[in-house]
Structure formats: structure tokens, C-alpha cells
Amino acid sequence: MRIVNISLAALAMGMASPALAADTEVATIEASQPSEERMALALEAVDLLWPEGQGVDMVNFFTGEFANMMLDTPIAELARDFGMEEMVATFAGIEGALKEEGVAEEDMPSADEMKATADFLLAMLGDKTLREMAVGEDEHFNERVTIIRAVLAEELPPIMNAAEPKMRAIMAQMFAKKFSDQELREIGAFADTAAGQKYVDLYWTMGFQPEYYRSIIAAMPEFVKGFPELGKAMEARMAHLPPMFPEPAAETSCETNDEGEEVCVEAAIEPVEDEESYTETPEELDELAAYYEEEAAEYRRQAAERRAAAEAE
Known part of the structure; x- marks a missing residue:
């Protein structure tokens, strides 16, 4: 009887915890059949995630706005806007963490x-935009873009408007199963405010x-620094478990003998020793450097020719 009382007390404490209490409340709502009123409230709440006409607005x-930004902003500026400099700084921030984890310097570029x-x-990109290129x-190209926009503007709205009510x-239905009537009213009230x-x-x-x-991109260094410790914690917690995909200790090979019978032999698999990674010689590195210097010079020559041609126009 004492064990039962302790178990019930533990269950009561667990039910009192916010997470379990919330789960129980949601389960209770899901068990009830949504009324017409709740479905109407839920549909109003959906306006926060997918208001009527959202599909057409997205197209x-x-x-429009997004395509113009991508097409008419110089590529170099786009690269900066979308985080190229942050990416370089991010790599500088994680370079030390990678080295600490045993990643060889030759296996990764430096910052x-x-x-x-x-x-x-x-x-090399210069001031060119995607549209100019x-x-x-x-x-x-511009005529094609104009046609694409016109076709989408004419043909897509009927498709989206036909599919949207079902979505x-x-x-x-999902909202009605997860939220109470009062919660749905609060969501709807927020949707009706200027902020909503x-x-x-x-x-x-x-x-x-x-x-x-x-x-x-700016947050990546923290992830990279934290994941090794996360992996170690996982390994420590699972140390008592057998490997999920154990290496087979033996393999079976079968052949058909002269009498037409299949004969199978099981042989132990010898462990394969890790091969040492290949390291280039100084001479090979010199050859690589010379090759890429020639390639870079060719790219610079092509870039100069294209700039000169653009200026001549």
C-alpha cells in the first residue's frame, strides 16, 4: 500500500508540472469534438498564419519585390548583404574549435x-548585377522575366484561390484540436489589433x-563550439548500450560444388587498420600553387576584358 501511495504522490507531482499539465490540457481538448463555434474561432486564428489571399501575396x-532585389542589386553587394563577410568571420571563430577536435590544418582552409x-x-564580380549578367x-532575358510575371499574375491566382480554402x-481543424475556445478568442483578438x-x-x-x-551565420560559431560537448554527453549516456550498427565479426561466402550443392563457409573479418592520410610533398604543393596562380591570372584577365567591353558600350 505504501508503494501505491508513493506512486500516486509522484504522479500527482508530475501532473502539477507545467509541461505535463499543458500536455494533459491539450489531450483533453483533442478528446472533445470541436463545436461549430470553436471551428469558426479556429478559422479566425488561422488568419495569423495563412490569411485569405496569402498564396497570391507570396507569388x-x-x-516582384524579392526578384527585383535579387536581380538588380550588384552581386558583390548581395554577397555582403547575405552574409559573406559574416561567414568569413564565422570561420575564423570556429577554426580554433575545429583544431581542438583534431581536424588537421591541411583538411580545412584557414580563415x-x-x-x-x-x-x-x-x-571578379565587380559591380555587375544578376540581371546584367x-x-x-x-x-x-528581361522580356522572359516580364512574360513569366504576367503569366503567374494571370494564371496562378485561380489555382491558389481554389486550393486555399482546403488548406x-x-x-x-488543427487549431481547434490544440486550443480551447478562450485561447482561440485571444488569438483572434490579437489578429484584430494593429500589431496583429x-x-x-x-x-x-x-x-x-x-x-x-x-x-x-553569426550564430554558427556557438553551435560548432557546443556540438562536440553535446556529442560527448551522448556517448557517455549511451556507453552501456551495444553499438547501434555493430561491425560483423564474420562474413559468410557461399559457392556451388560439383554436385550442385551450395556450400557456405564462415570466415572471421580481420580488422582494417586506418590508413595514414596522404600528405603532399613540398614540390607538389609548389606545383599546385603555380597552377592556381595561372588560373587566377586568367580569371583576372577575363574580368578586365568584360569591364572594358561594358565601359565601351
Whole structure:
């Protein structure tokens, strides 16, 4: 009886914890059949994630504002906007962590090499935009873009408008299963505020802004530094378990003898010793350096010719 009482007390404490209490509340809501009122409230809440006309708005954004930014911003500027410099700085931040984990220097570029490569690429790109480069390869590029936009503007809205109600209905069912009537009213109330409307208008486009990508890149050093310790903790916790994919100790080979019978023999698998990684000789490294210097000179020559041709036009 004492064990039962202790178990019940432990269960009661667990139920009192916020996580389990929340799970229980959601399970209770899911068990109930959503009323028409709740479904109506849920559909209003869906407006925060997918308001009516969202599909068409997304197409207009990608073919309009976003496409113009990508096409008409100089490539070098785009590279900077989307985090090339942060990427170089990020690599400088994780270089030490990689070395600590035993990654050989010859197996990864240094931060200085990364910066030199980035500077070279930016210099080679110059002030050209993607549109200018595309027009240089295809004189009808702008006309193609105009046609694509016109076709999407004319043909896609009916498709999206036909599919959207079904999507919103399924999302509403999910909301109705996870939220109570009062919670749905609170979500709807927020959607009706000025801040809620601004959130609806901006939240999905913000994920495509350059600042978003730069923030991810800037956070990478912390991930890289933290994951080795995370891996060690996993290994320590699983040390008592057998390997998930154990190496077979033996392999079986079968052959058919003269009498047509299959004869199988099992042989132990000899462990394979790790081969030493190949290291280039100083002479081989000199040859590689000379090759890439020639290649870089050729790229610079082509870039100068294209700039001169553009200026002549």
C-alpha cells in the first residue's frame, strides 16, 4: 500500500508540472469534438498564419519585390548583404574549435584563405548585377522575366484561390484540436489589433531578408563550439548500450560444388587498420600553387576584358 501511495504522490507531482499539465490540457481538448463555434474561432486564428489571399501575396512577393532585389542589386553587394563577410568571420571563430577536435590544418582552409577567396570573388564580380549578367548571356532575358510575371499574375491566382480554402480548413481543424475556445478568442483578438495585422503582413517575408541569413551565420560559431560537448554527453549516456550498427565479426561466402550443392563457409573479418592520410610533398604543393596562380591570372584577365567591353558600350 505504501508503494501505491508513493506512486500516486509522484504522479500527482508530475501532473502539477507545467509541461505535463499543458500536455494533459491539450489531450483533453483533442478528446472533445470541436463545436461549430470553436471551428469558426479556429478559422479566425488561422488568419495569423495563412490569411485569405496569402498564396497570391507570396507569388507577388517572390516575382516582384524579392526578384527585383535579387536581380538588380550588384552581386558583390548581395554577397555582403547575405552574409559573406559574416561567414568569413564565422570561420575564423570556429577554426580554433575545429583544431581542438583534431581536424588537421591541411583538411580545412584557414580563415585568411577564406577571406582571400571571398575578396577575389567579389573583385571578379565587380559591380555587375544578376540581371546584367543574364542579359549579357541572353538579350531577351528581361522580356522572359516580364512574360513569366504576367503569366503567374494571370494564371496562378485561380489555382491558389481554389486550393486555399482546403488548406485553411485543415489548419483550422488543427487549431481547434490544440486550443480551447478562450485561447482561440485571444488569438483572434490579437489578429484584430494593429500589431496583429502588422505581424500577419510581415512575419513570413522577414525570413527572406538578408538580416535573417546573417543572424544564422553569426550564430554558427556557438553551435560548432557546443556540438562536440553535446556529442560527448551522448556517448557517455549511451556507453552501456551495444553499438547501434555493430561491425560483423564474420562474413559468410557461399559457392556451388560439383554436385550442385551450395556450400557456405564462415570466415572471421580481420580488422582494417586506418590508413595514414596522404600528405603532399613540398614540390607538389609548389606545383599546385603555380597552377592556381595561372588560373587566377586568367580569371583576372577575363574580368578586365568584360569591364572594358561594358565601359565601351
